[in-house]
Amino acid sequence: MTQVELPDPVIRHPERPDVDLDALTRALRDRVQGEVRFDRGTRAAYSTDASNFRQVPLGVVVPHTPDDAVEALAVAREFGAPVLSRGGGTSLAGQCTNTAVVLDWSKYCTELESVDERARTCVVQPGIVLDELNRQLAGTGLRFGPEPATHMNCTLGGMIGNNSCGATAQRTGKVVDNIARLEVLLADGTRFWCGETTDEEYAELERHGDPRAAIYRQLRRLRDEYAEEIRRRFPDIPRRVSGYNLDSLLPEHHFDVAGLLIGSESTLVTVLRAELKLVPVLPERTLVVLGYRDIATAGDAVPAILPHEPVALEGVDHKLIRDQQIKDMNPQALAEMPEGRAFLMVQFAASTHEEADRQAQTMLDALQDTEHEADVAFLDDPAREHELWQVREAGLGATAHVPGKADTFEGWEDSAVAPERLGDYLRRLSELYQEFGYASDTGPSLYGHFGQGCVHTRIPFDLYTADGVATYRRFMERAADLVAEFGGSFSGEHGDGQSRGELLPKMFGDEIVTAFGRLKAIFDPDDRMNPGKIIAPYRLDENLRLGGDWAPADPQDLHFRFPDDGGSFAQAANRCVGVGRCRQHSTSGSDVMCPSYQVTHEEEHSTRGRARLLFEMLDGHGDSPVHDGWRSTEVRDALDLCLSCKGCKTDCPANVDMATYKAEFLSHHYEGRPWRRPRSDFTMGWLPAVAQIVGRLRAGKVVNALTHTPGLRRLATLAAGVEHREVPLFAGETLQQWFARRGTLADGARGTVLLWPDTFTNTFHPHVGQAAVRVIEDAGWRVTMPLNPLCCALTWISTGQLGAAKRILTRTVRELAPHLRNGGLVVGLEPSCTAVFRSDAYELFPGDQDVRRLRAQTVTLAELLTEHSPGYQPPRLDAKAIAQVHCHQHAIMGWDADEQLLEAAGVDAEHLDSGCCGLAGNFGFEKGHLDVSEACAERVLLPRVRDAAPDTAVLADGFSCRTQLHQLDSGGREGVHLAELLEFGLTKRDAR
Template identity: 50%
Template sequence: MTTTAQGHGSLDAAAVAEALRQGDCGTVAGDRGTRAQYSADASNYRRIPLAVVFPRERRHVLNALGVCRRLGAPVTCRGAGTSTSGQAIGPGVVLDFSRSFNRLLALDPHARTATVQPGLVLDELQTAAAGHGLLFGADPSTHSRCTLGGMIGNNACGSHSLAWGRTADNIVELEVVTYRGTVVRLGEMTQEEIDEAIAAGDDRAELIAALHRLAQRNLAVLRTKLGQFPRQVSGYALEQLLPERRFHLARALVGSEGTLAVVLSATVRLLRPPPERALVVLGFSDACAAADAVPALLGHRPLALEGLDHALTDIVTRPETRAAIDTLPAARAWLFAELGGTADTLPGQAEALAEAAQRAPGCTGSEVITDPARARRLWRIREDGAGLATRSPDGREAWPGWEDAAVPPDQLGSYLREFTVLMDRHRLQGAVYGHFGEGCLHVRITFDFSTEEGTAVFRTFVTDAARLIAAHGGSLSGEHGDGQARSALLPLMYGPEIIALFEEFKSVWDPDNGLNPGMIVQPLPVDTHLRVSPHRTPLPLATVLPFSADDGDFAKATRRCVGVGKCRSASGGGDVMCPSYRVTRDEKDSTRGRARLLYEMTQGEVITDGWRSTEVRDALDLCLSCKGCSADCPVGVDVATYKSEFLHHHYQGRLRPASHYSMGWLPLLARPAARVPRLVNALTSSRLAPALKRLGGIAAQREVPRFADQTFLSWFRRRTPQGDGRRGPVMLWADSFNNHFSPEVLTAGVAVLEHAGFRVRVPDGTQCCGLTWITTGQLGVARRIARRTTAALRPAVRAGIPVVGLEPSCTAALRSDLPELLDGDEDARALGRSARTLAELLVHQAPDWQPPQVAARSISQTHCHQHATSGFSADSTLLARMGIDNTTLDSGCCGLAGNFGFEHGHYEVSVAAGEQVLLPAVRAAAADTLILADGFSCRTQIAQQTRRHGTHLAQLLAHALPASDTSARPAAPTLPTDKEHTRD
């Protein structure tokens, strides 16, 4: 056998990339930045590819294979890169199908089939199928970003495989191409069809003949050693070659991890789900008791039976998810059982299952969840498990490596107990969750790869765990594949006879070993090419921000990204991240891509120039600093903070982009402008405007916001306080945006606060939270401003006076950014705890206040910084009390995001982000529907891109106050009116 994989070290990356470009292979990237982004998947491993190819057409795939074959370069296929076992990275050429080779080719609702290209995301197939009342049965937790090709590679399963099967069970036909260029269409075959194919005498005939001979020689072994229970997916699925399985070559290829052939298209089976579903949550004293209860519950034919341990739920901090957890039955572990049926039958089914669970030892209670929204929040905990479990409650890093083992369900309790003892013996910890109904457990374990001793513990532990799983008749992998994580352990599960068959199977398909070498057969050791290694010394990069959660280690902070890829979701699903990726679909514009580049920067191998890296700068360019990732990433990756740190160092002692001066220093520049607002407005709307925009680094397409004739602070300091002030004082934060551009928002806030019984104060002087300097990475200035702000508010904060902000981005800065900038300053921390949104103050500190009633409908845009730091629940409560029928848009970031959408080169992405949900929803809203948007950026984007205007919650409340209550109305606030002209 020619082992191509052993010869790739002599290949030159630049030469390989150029050969691929010359070979008509689609888009080819051989730059350092792209190679760094594709150096890791969701596993423990790291390998730098020679080049990355993004095929757009079938011919591009064939041409790329031809070039790689000629050069002797190995090929690794990749979908979303969420593989946890290391099979989506390689040392040669990576074919990324997700960007462009991702079409739905056909959908036949009558035959209940669909034909797809391998890069199609599962949720996109599900959306198309749902239009016909159908779905694809396999549904892994990564459904919002995983591709069908990746699912085929790993034989992905998901929560509902208990009822609807694995990916393999739902494959009808595959069209594939081998490394040597033979294109083959695969499906099930009768003996007559096999004979006919062999008689053709071509390359396909040779392939089928060799596979048929392999099966016929080993019928007894295939029947007794493979396919013994549904989650036995380790190794190759040779049992699919049995005659009773109709020699199904397509299904035999599923789970082969890209080592046999490259998928060009797949025809999959669709099914019709039950009309109704119900979720039954069952509590148990511990995970082992939950596992013991599984066999009895399977008789009730649940669609899904998922388990999770308290060690996983203890990690959750997101407010909405935490609230959902707090409503679970009191327990230390839970089973989520989903039932399918009709509205008439489901209550009885749920009651019967709950009664069966109550008879199980250790069951602490049950609850039937009928609210779909609550059920979705609970399922989200399970879906986010792979990310949540990457940090233990004490902050230690936890890793995959042994997180996908499966046993027959009747062995689950026994296996889990012995597995727990094994972890204790090695002094390891991990949060257990997974597909209990099929005996498949997921767990991230606190391996320490930074030391030789810790790496040795990892090697010993996974070897012991492999022996344990074999003793229970289980499988090393239950759905994630073997990859580099487990391939070397397969002999402990199968023995030499089966391993020899696997090697023969691989040789038939890929005699040159050109496809994903080192996976399944001829494996690499489990501790080779680890992402964290004691043999690599990161660059000594000192930081301004403390990164306390990561021990002040910037490299550790950036490797929070373990690759689960939630940031690559094409639609929101209640999340903000990642706005720019949803527009460009480019890995470099995802949270993961940016974190990967930053991590590689700290390693100094591919990205060699540290803070001065242009690759990192360019990847961060389209980051909106929306902070969505800080809340939505299950691992807590915070690229907005990483970007501020990077920009600070990158431009230290150097000329910055013009926008960093014009918009980064906007709060300071606004002060002289406020003295002559009409002159400034005349200039920014005159024939000089294009030149002024160019000078300031502002996009030509953007209208410059107009300065108000009078600032809020000028108005406030000349007025007499109103109302009785019975609730005591409140400090109103007069943010720079509303103070200078929309003072009517702040005056409305005063009206509302005084009506609610507060005595309104404002800080002395003209203060700023420093946000614009933070987002542009001018951290030295930002820290000085933060000290001044903290000093100005210190007396009020120490007196227990709440600080209420009306601009969400500034309120979020007071809450989170200032305490970070002034790490260790107790006054800054106290300020962060004192900061409130208007809704939070009114709901929690004036619960008896009766807001004015407004019989209206509204749609609301949650500011991304508010989403990240406090959420929208208080606003929803207040709107409900007002009698407003509100719909909170699942729109993510508005796309303007402070300075981002104004900067030269960002306009198109900014508008495209808004056009995904927000702007179409605004245009579609009825004329009498209120458009609620507290963020200045959100209102600006709406005003500049539609005929509507956004209304702040304070304006809505103030406008509805009783007209007779003049004492509470400092002015006559009115709601914004819609434009009379039209705009596309």
């Protein structure tokens, strides 16, 4: 046999590629069936992942099929352009950011192509999201085992590139343990399926003499030359993710080329398809939470628990719990925790509930009267278990931006050691924090997959100054020495990328790192696949998203004061940590954000994408593709499909508030040039003023006739610059006019409340306000109402007309001040207007005491009747309802009080996981938004309403939600307000 020579390692440092971008773009558009985007906005949106690093891509290709990606790589090869294959873009080590052509698989290449239930395998395209895959597999009783905390938005291609794990890896192992075969593409165009290779299969390959055979010969030579060093230097621990999987080539691992390529972070090949191994679903779960005095003691107990074979064994410390309490995350779950300052969450699973409970009890019996005995919370209620699991999965976001604490960052966020050495490692790591000044009672939390020795943390690195960055580097080097001393892995889950690529010689030694370089040269000798990551890496303090030279143009002439970000718009835009929770694909989640992404699957139309554009708009590095500051058309276009639903304010782990950022941006974007505004900004923004005039003149019938006559209706919508939708009908009498005529009828033993006559209730749906008055009075309150024309300024805020909004809101607050200063409550019926009083007003005027009172004393109807009316019993309804919770209520007020009140009234209410209805105030009426508006409603809301039984009430407190149901195909069903539902109960009661 001919002697095989191994190539020299790839060792050169990558430079910015010299590529004719115009010609490359034209060639891609001519030859690739897919979306080719080299515009400035797209490049900005893809400039970073969830890491500390930033590199602006050359452009983005969104292939329609795997074959389109093959052609895209062929074009890139002809132009000498590097390529980065990207999944969900949530990588924490910088492997998903590069000056390259980015392949984004997540929009179209999402097919589950085949399932073999007998073999327990399936074939998938790389863009399919893990939760969606497991949803489609549900009928088979099988699932893909590894499940990272980002399971709702991570793609299988990204998981393969990263060798992902998650909590379930305690049972199922890493991705490398769950792949049968991969179809891969090399930078030179070589394409083949690979997996384990027997000697017979290898001999057959040799006879072919094709490029694949040449690669396999070199791989075998590489294995033979380095086999003993691989066995000696590769840590024998469950969570070795750092480095390339050279151990997969060893005979004991059956020369598994697919296993070798897993975790290679797009630096060796592009994965086109994958054949996955599946595991049976264990339907019954039992969770035991063990409380210990500190996190290291909890780590000490892990070896005693492992013999009982839990399917997950997670650790969290009291700091993670405290951070979530500060941010009011998972409050019900946190109340379930046992005593202690550190906790192990031990989950057992079986085919029966009794078997899962038995396993848990056996473990507890074994721990009793030992040094590892703990305070115990034994949970076998699925709802409680899910809530507690949310505590652990929320770790990254919960620790990113905590009020009163320094920002924390990744970098050393997933180191791993042998589980039996975990306690000692945690002690030494804590000492290292102390030495570098990172430790304090408010310092970094420690948590992670303790059953496999993997430790997660975010550290308050100072990445804003040169000295801070230098200290970060010294810490990383010392931490790497510590893990190497423990025989561990720098990465136990998130990969090396740029964060740890430079440090690999400390873990593996120079000889193995040389072997890594030779492996890279076998697959990618020209260094075109994700250059600068793992091999010949950029320095860990290079290409930082922040860094000592970050100098953003932080605007000072702001309307919103951003009190949670120190008054800084730059810090607000920097809130996004890139975990991609906004990239929700499933229709079974409880998140509202991000409606436009849910229907477009466009990065630019996710909360994360918009945050990236705003960050780039501030041009902190001087090379941003987004220019013109507040005048940026790229940012305007990205924000155009933001529904201002405020879902991200609550659902985003970092509490990014894109609705507020959008309003601030639009205000400055059109400042001094109102003629550039869309006409709908004026017609929808000034709607409350028009409505007040119509109501005062009692001209509703005339306006209704004009706007609902077919020909005139079309002219009216054209003139207003809005979509051709039905214009809501004005009421013949406003709520204020009805109340002035009716007067106050109840004495109010409980006191007096002010019912806020918002524009939508007052002029369009006064029957809702009338119902509320009756219900509130029945509860023992005296109702009062301002009769002057007032407004919360919601529509001016949402259209970014903030100067007018502040004037209008100031007038309203002064009018309400006497009632507020007497301690009176304000009851809001329209959730969006109530949210202005509870949130926006404070963020515009954080120092105004009357605004602070308004924020504290504004309540929803349900909050009034549950929290402020002790002993109140609502009328019995004994009915069923489905509830479309308004997105602003979800984000600001929550629905807990409503749920409690409905339960007390005997209403079996299902809270729909439908997110935003899609109308979102003015959004669904604005030109060019109708398709997105309808698509949002069709995801869950409309199908669920159509399928509901005729006697099921459709509860929708939001005027927008009721309007959307009325105007779209809802099967003739109309939404009702909570006040109307309760009034119906009063009518039934009084009729008895």
